[in-house]
Amino acid sequence: MSQLAVLRVDEGVAGEKASLADSELVAGLARRESWAFTAAYARYRVPIYSFLVRLSGRRELADDLFQETFLQLARHAPRLRPDTELGAWLYTVARNRYRSHRRTSLLRRLRLQLAALGGGDSQLAAPPTPLTPFEHAAHGDLGRRLEQALAQLGEAQREVLLLVGVEGLAQEHAATILGLTPAALRQRLSRARAELQDRLDKDAAADPKSASTAPGKTR
Amino acid sequence: MERDPLLEELRQLPALPPPRELTDEVAHAALAVLASAQAAPPPIPKWRAHLEFALYRAALPTALASATAIYLSWAVSAASHLY
Numbered sequence: 001m002s003q004l005a006v007l008r009v010d011e012g013v014a015g016e017k018a019s020l021a022d023s024e025l026v027a028g029l030a031r032r033e034s035w036a037f038t039a040a041y042a043r044y045r046v047p048i049y050s051f052l053v054r055l056s057g058r059r060e061l062a063d064d065l066f067q068e069t070f071l072q073l074a075r076h077a078p079r080l081r082p083d084t085e086l087g088a089w090l091y092t093v094a095r096n097r098y099r100s101h102r103r104t105s106l107l108r109r110l111r112l113q114l115a116a117l118g119g120g121d122s123q124l125a126a127p128p129t130p131l132t133p134f135e136h137a138a139h140g141d142l143g144r145r146l147e148q149a150l151a152q153l154g155e156a157q158r159e160v161l162l163l164v165g166v167e168g169l170a171q172e173h174a175a176t177i178l179g180l181t182p183a184a185l186r187q188r189l190s191r192a193r194a195e196l197q198d199r200l201d202k203d204a205a206a207d208p209k210s211a212s213t214a215p216g217k218t219r
Numbered sequence: 220m221e222r223d224p225l226l227e228e229l230r231q232l233p234a235l236p237p238p239r240e241l242t243d244e245v246a247h248a249a250l251a252v253l254a255s256a257q258a259a260p261p262p263i264p265k266w267r268a269h270l271e272f273a274l275y276r277a278a279l280p281t282a283l284a285s286a287t288a289i290y291l292s293w294a295v296s297a298a299s300h301l302y
Contacts, residue, residue, distance in 0.1 A: 029253075037253050041246060049237040066237055067245045074252035143232055150229075165229030193225055 022086040029077040037074060044090050045070070047167055052094055054162050056101075057151055065101065069094045087169070091177045095159065102155075149199040157192035164189055 020039065028036025048069060052062040072093050080089075150158055163174040164185075175185040237245075263271075 032253055032256060034250055034253060037250060038246070041249070045242060045245075046234045046236045050235040053235045063237070063241055066241065067248070070245050070249045071252055074249040075256055077253055078256050142228065146228060146232060161226075161229060165226045166232050168230050193223070197225060 023082065026080050026082060026084050026086055029073070030080050030082070032078055037077065040073070040086060041070060044087060047087075048090055048094050051091065051162055051167060052098065054147075054150060054166065055095070055098055055155075055159055061101065065094060065097045068097050072097075085173065085176070088173045088176050091163065091167075091169070095177060145200060145203055146196075149196050149203065152199055153192065153195060156188065157195055160185065160188050161192050161196060165193075 022040075025036050025040045025043075029040065045066075049062060049066050052065045052069075053059060056062050056065065069090060073090065150161060153161070160174065160178065163169045163177060164171060169177075171185055171189070172182055175182045178185065178188075180188065236242075
């Protein structure tokens with residue numbers, strides 16, 4: 001049977017098993033059952049891809065990291081422990097891949113900047129463009145402003161807001177993914193939230209037309 | 220727990236699905252990797268882990284240290300007999 005046919009059969013089986021708990025998917029993955037991978041992929045591909053696009057700010061980079069994350073799941077599947085939290089595991093791998101990529105690209109950029117010293121190549125420091133203009137338009141004004149404010153935050157603040165705010169993860173899971181204690185996570189979340197609100201307020205002050213759609217100011 | 224309106228707004232941001240082509244490509248590649256992934260090695264029994272620990276962390280180093288000490292003392296005494 002071709003691989004495409006296997007995938008179609010698995011999608012059918014995975015659809016039937018869509019309501020299975022993550023622990024059952026982990027058990028299936030540990031036995032290298034393809035339906036378990038297909039079900040896990042169906043459940044987590046959109047959240048993981050959204051997380052990576054917003055974390056990295058670049059679609060093409062998110063594509064690569066997304067692929068690496070799920071290949072890592074397939075490679076590591078037989079060694080998954082029965083108590084593995086599948087969602088947290090995937091977010092952790094995705095985040096680590098992004099950090100590793102960022103480290104190497106920072107080093108490369110540093111080398112390029114050193115090589116171009118005196119050349120004044122301003123392209124090297126270009127900020128990321130998180131979403132296309134079409135996506136901005138599709139999100140509406142508030143969504144656009146939130147996306148822009150998120151993209152301007154520091155990485156540590158952005159990732160905590162992405163996990164707890166956008167992806168809606170429980171704080172203890174987000175703490176595990178970020179390698180923080182629950183207390184440290186709460187503190188970082190509170191600072192990130194305040195920073196985001198601050199940026200939204202500044203944006204609203206600069207463009208009063210959008211102030212009517214400003215999100216709540218509870219601190 | 221008190222609901223945070225800003226976090227609620229963030230939660231409303233739309234999901235960004237991967238392109239269909241990428242979705243299929245990753246699924247195919249990952250299923251191929253899964254099929255060839257090595258099964259986990261069988262777990263080592265506890266008694267064997269303890270035995271290996273005792274052998275490699277205690278018995279073997281002690282034997283090596285004793286052999287070295289015996290050889291050195293013999294070498295020193297042999298050398299002192301020469302003069």
